[in-house]
Amino acid sequence: MIGGGGALDRPGYFIAPTIVRDIKEGARLVDEEQYGPVLPVIQYSDLDDVIRRANDTVFGLGTSVWSTNIERARKVAASLEAGSIWINKHLDSQVDVPFGGMKESGIGVEYGEEGLVEFTQLQVISVA
Incomplete structure (x- = not known):
């Protein structure tokens, strides 16, 4: 530790x-x-295996990828099943970007325009 x-x-x-x-x-x-x-x-020693292991969970709130190779980190991030993914940092104090989870990690999205949409209800009225 x-x-x-x-x-x-x-x-x-x-x-x-x-x-x-x-x-x-x-x-x-x-x-x-x-x-x-x-x-x-x-x-870990195998990148594909560690991505599989990271996604092998019912949770998916947030995660971070750490690397000196930003392009590789972006590819790894795109393969992860999480609502928020940070590269070379963890968490943000920004509240103007959406924040939400995947799988069993929360329902809905907070912050940003996408977060506001969570509190709306669409109604369609169609007239002939």
Whole structure:
């Protein structure tokens, strides 16, 4: 484990940002969506296999791709099943772009024009 890995010394239930290595599929931290500053890192040797493994989940809220080769990172990102994908960063403070998940990760989209459309209802009246 790299980083804090424990509670912060202040009121409330806060966890220090933590990177967890030497972890595998089957661990709850890998298989479930976590909502905290904890990042599991899994080694891989075959790119197609790691993309398959990343998509082999019922979740698809957000993910990040890290690489020095931006074109390759874009191709990997296009292969991932997630509502938001960041390259060489994770999360954005922008609220003017849509944010939503795939699969069992949420219903609908927030923010941006697409988010507003989620709150509309289309009605068609056709007259002969």
